């Protein structure tokens with residue numbers, strides 16, 4: 001329990017794309033005492049919990065952009081089951097969370113969030129699935 005790392009991992013394009021790799025990584029980090037934060041767009045519900053459990057992901061925290069925007073009373077429009085909010089609010093939510101939590105490494109597949117990490121200490125690890 002001497003690992004001080006705080007690691008953020010996105011779900012779509014990361015955990016759901018490389019479930020076995022992130023099972024091993026998250027388990028090793030978790031067992032060593034690191035914080036493993038799921039940092040994703042979607043709300044936590046039974047489906048998400050099942051996805052994470054089926055993938056064998058070990059984590060300590062869960063952050064959802066939708067839950068965060070709802071809590072801050074941002075306008076979210078739902079179109080065909082997908083959430084839409086003001087672009088800057090949505091695009092900066094992961095960055096703001098990582099900065100506030102002191103996340104060391106953030107695994108994410110989106111090129112959209114990449115530039116938002118330019119001025120914070122968290123390292124953005126852009127996961128690219130060719």
Ligand SMILES: [Mg+2]
Pocket residue numbers: 010011012013014108109110
């Ligand atoms: Mg993603």
